[in-house]
Amino acid sequence: MSAVLLDAEGNEVEPRRVTPRRVRLPRAALDRLAELAGVPSPAEQMVVSSGSLESLGDRLGSLGQEPERPEVPAEEHAEELTDEATDEVADLDALLAASGLLDGGTPSQEGGAVLTVWHSPALAVELELLVSLARGKARVRSWHRNLDDWVVCLSTADGATFELTWLSADDWWLELGRAAWIDTRTLSADTADEPLPAVVETSWDLLLATGEAVQRRRFELLDQMVSDYSGMTLAGPDLEHLETADDGDVRRWHEQLESASRGRLHAAVMGRSERGRPGAGIVEWVLFHDGWRSLTPFTRDGWAMVRIERQEPTDLPRALAVLAAEVAS
Incomplete structure (x- = not known):
């Protein structure tokens, strides 16, 4: 039986x-x-x-x-082990x-x-x-x-x-x-800033520029940078309830994204399509004391944007599964 x-x-x-x-x-x-x-x-x-x-x-x-087998010089085979x-x-x-x-x-x-x-x-x-x-x-x-x-x-x-x-x-x-x-209790000291909104959509160029300014400690440039992109940043508790953010909040959030982050996760999904061509997709996350935020590029009205969205560890398999389906199609 x-x-x-x-x-x-x-x-x-x-x-x-x-x-x-x-x-x-x-x-x-x-x-x-x-x-x-x-x-x-x-x-x-x-x-x-x-x-x-x-x-x-x-x-x-x-x-x-079959994986390629490494070539081993013949004299190595003849060597006696100590x-x-x-x-x-x-x-x-x-x-x-x-x-x-x-x-x-x-x-x-x-x-x-x-x-x-x-x-x-x-x-x-x-x-x-x-x-x-x-x-x-x-x-x-x-x-x-x-x-x-x-x-x-x-x-x-x-x-x-x-x-x-x-x-x-x-x-x-x-x-x-x-x-x-990640056990966030083990992270380096908190900066005591208010947490970011669950969803922030902002200009990709602004994110790069403010990140560079914070790294170089040129904080006096941030207000002008944010002003140049005034009205473009949206924020809210979820994708269905986004509102235009005040420039003051945008400046603070962009500074936090560079100075308060405590880690980064980079994931590459690689596969072959039905035609045998290799393809890849990328996932980028940033870690804060209150958890992960994903960075997802998209386009709005011809502008290069990035969506910064709160994520849980269990969301990573879902994001990677979507990319896996794309690279294998």
Whole structure:
């Protein structure tokens, strides 16, 4: 008799094909796993990448294509390992085996699947998070790769220790939301400014100009800059109730956007269209003590504008899903 899996309503569902797992590994362990599989190390790719989209096609790989295997000089094979190096390799192999990535000295079924998804994804999301904490600034990178029902995520804050996660595509949204969760109590000191409205629509050029003025501490320029774009900024509790903002409020908000922000999130969604062409979409968020604000460019009456809108961590998966549908269409 075969087991039948039922959901909470008693309906039959298919059993989960991917058993979710989260492990912490040093870079050397990831390099070792890739070496045994004869493929480039995922950790190496993350550390050396500039975050530019110029190498988009290379980072996506080709669906179903075997990843390029690095060339190893013949003399390296002939080199005898020292006792110390041998012990280090044995420790790494034991760690990989305990993590379920190695079996009998070769990549396990899960280990092989992780590397396959990483090097030949159909869809990829790369996130970079910069946060100003009370203890100092932190930079975290988190790369996600999806192929069929598999999702592989690799994250690091220092390039030395990595968190490797693999899970079902159905649960991916949870992992994406987790990437945007920040305990605002750990942020650097508050400036005690009033919070921004839930929605602010303002000139993109004004945002750039006032940001530059604040960075250079040329606060005397702000009033004139805001006056030049008077009446263009709208604000309100939601998109349905926006009103023209006073210049005094606009000046204060623009100064806050530069001086009171405590972090930024940059996410790139990359995929291939049905014709096989790589495409990308970008999400930009700014962090304040009361939470995240998204920055979304749009056009109004021929003017380049930006919508600054309050967001929750759970809104990030939705925003990325919209971009994923666009790049894959």
